[in-house]
Amino acid sequence: MMIKTTLFAAAMGLLLGAPLQAAGTATVGQSPWGPQDELGALNLMTEASRAAILSRVSGGEAYDLSVEYFIGMPGWHAAGDPRYQMWMTHTPRGTVKSDPMHLGEEMNAHVSYTGSAISMYAHTGTHIDALNHFGLNGEIYNGFRADDHLGDTGWNVTGAETIPPIIARGVLIDVAGAKDLEMLPDNYRITRADLEETLAAQEVTLQKGDVVLIRTGRMAAYEDADAFMNAAPGLGMEAAAFLAEESGAMIVGADNLSFEAFPSEIEGNYVPVHTYLLAQQGVPIMELVYLEELAAQDIHEFAFIGGSLKLRGADAAPMRPIALPIK
Known part of the structure; x- marks a missing residue:
């Protein structure tokens, strides 16, 4: 069964719509951790930050943040990638x-x-995007050029194998819940105001080095791949900048598979949120994160623990993260 034309157009960057601004001369970001750095924002995780969040774990139930894999599950086959x-x-x-x-x-x-x-395609199910997933002008984050670092068997820098086990403070921003909706409307673009209003309602403040996970409610349609993928809501550029630059998020993620909303806001770039976060800010992206149980229990702050598969040279890797309530 083919996914609807709307999704295919979105995946290929061809949806009609008036972009808010031009791409201009956007270039990849240079790491403040040096010219050889392959981790980007993951450098914010330290021995002290891990110890701090683990010291607050209250025990009790562990919440599984991963989805099940099954034949017919949502995926990027509309863009030509293999199904699970x-x-x-x-x-x-x-x-x-x-x-x-x-x-x-x-x-x-x-x-x-x-x-x-x-x-399966590496970006199937609950997964984390490596920094080499998207770039600009032949380069990925920190100026690594595809001509120099990409071979037939993958990248020799920033591959999924470089992603360390992640232990950090996690924050759920339940945008759908704050609007008293089961699911955000089709193609809804999450704004900075949406994030700020939701955080205020949850009485949670973001901190540098957080893993920030956004709930759109799209998971309610997960069993129906067409419905899940077609016209999904996602993040806008202003909201992405609020998380990465102003709040210092180490990782961002959501319960959808595109993370960002389509059509693009930026003329000349069909995935501006991905290139902004990955290539310019060095912030990895998680997609298809299962957030329904956390939302149902009104758990908005937790210890996030997750490890991804060490797929050498890959641009993404599956992971099975968990959330532990904290005191």
Whole structure:
């Protein structure tokens, strides 16, 4: 089943709409941590910051912030990327017939063997974008050029394997909840005012080095890939600048798969929020984060703990983060 034309156009940057400003001469950001730095804002995580948030963990329930993977799940196949697939490589009855390890029918009938394999785009399910995911003018964050650092098997800088285990203060900004909505409207562009008003209602203040997660409510449509992907709400440029530059967020994320809203606000750039955060600010992006249980329990501040797969040279990696309530 193909995703609707609206999504395809958004993914390809072709939706009609009046951009707010031109791309101009935007260039990649240079890291304040030096010319060899590959971590960007992740440098804000320190031994002291980890100890500080862990000292506040209150115990009790751990909240799983990841989604399930299943055939037919939402994905970027409208942009030509592969869907999630899973298939069986060994089954109990099949092993008896084929005897792949030459153990004999009696052994295979006694010891049943089940095995499976998966294939998917790196930006499938709950995942984190590495800093090489988007760039500008042939460069990624900190001036690393594709001509110098990208080969047939991936990047030799800023790959997903460089992302450290993340332990930080997490903040949920439940924009949909603050508006008393199950889900933000289609194509809704989250503004700075939306974020500030929600934070005020939640009585939470952002701190430098936070993992900031935004709830649009889109997860209610997760089982229907077409409905989930079509005309999804997302972040606007002004809101992104508020999080990255003014508030000092270390990582930003949301419960949608595009993170930003379409159509683009910037003429000449179809994904300006991604290039701004990743290429200019060095702030990784998490997508498809499951936030429904936190929202239901009115938990807006927590210890965020997550590790992503160490996929060498990759531009993203799946992760299964958790949220622990704090006192």
